[in-house]
Amino acid sequence: MSVTLRFASVVKSNTRALRIAATATAFIAVATAAQAGTATDTFNVTATVNNECLVDASDLAFGTYSISSGAPNTASSNISVTCTNGTTYAVALNGGVNGSLATRQMRNTDSGSTAKLSYQLYTTSAYSTVWGDGSTGVTQAGTGSGTAQNLTVYGSMPVNQAATPGSYLDTITVTVAY
Numbered sequence: 001m002s003v004t005l006r007f008a009s010v011v012k013s014n015t016r017a018l019r020i021a022a023t024a025t026a027f028i029a030v031a032t033a034a035q036a037g038t039a040t041d042t043f044n045v046t047a048t049v050n051n052e053c054l055v056d057a058s059d060l061a062f063g064t065y066s067i068s069s070g071a072p073n074t075a076s077s078n079i080s081v082t083c084t085n086g087t088t089y090a091v092a093l094n095g096g097v098n099g100s101l102a103t104r105q106m107r108n109t110d111s112g113s114t115a116k117l118s119y120q121l122y123t124t125s126a127y128s129t130v131w132g133d134g135s136t137g138v139t140q141a142g143t144g145s146g147t148a149q150n151l152t153v154y155g156s157m158p159v160n161q162a163a164t165p166g167s168y169l170d171t172i173t174v175t176v177a178y
Contacts, residue, residue: 052178062155073156087178099118119156
């Protein structure tokens with residue numbers, strides 16, 4: 001009799017397990033049937049890139065001017081222009097705060113001094129084309145690539161200037177039109 005009870009108990013236990021498995025399968029089938037359809041849509045991802053330029057200019061230092069020198073003082077500096085890819089631009093230099101495009105001048109920075117030294121800025125090391133604003137002298141044109149583009153400014157101070165001792169300074173404004 002104990003063998004029969006154990007067999008009945010095993011059958012009962014297996015029957016429960018089969019019912020649980022059948023119920024779980026039914027729930028999965030219902031859940032799958034509920035997810036049988038799909039719906040889709042799209043959305044746009046957008047951005048706007050405007051024409052833009054950045055400029056960074058380094059100082060130009062002539063060093064010491066000697067009245068006994070038989071050759072002009074020359075020096076150069078760099079202007080770095082970064083514009084968005086494809087943006088056309090023109091770089092202009094003004095005449096400074098002490099002179100004009102035709103005659104740029106540095107002023108002696110000693111208190112009360114009115115002494116000036118003439119100089120000029122050029123587009124090449126041949127010192128033949130004045131870098132100006134387009135009305136006097138030329139501008140430097142380019143097309144942006146998205147990376148920095150370097151332009152060299154060439155400066156020259158003529159000989160035989162009646163120089164007063166001291167430090168001289170001028171400030172040039174760089175304008176990038178785009």
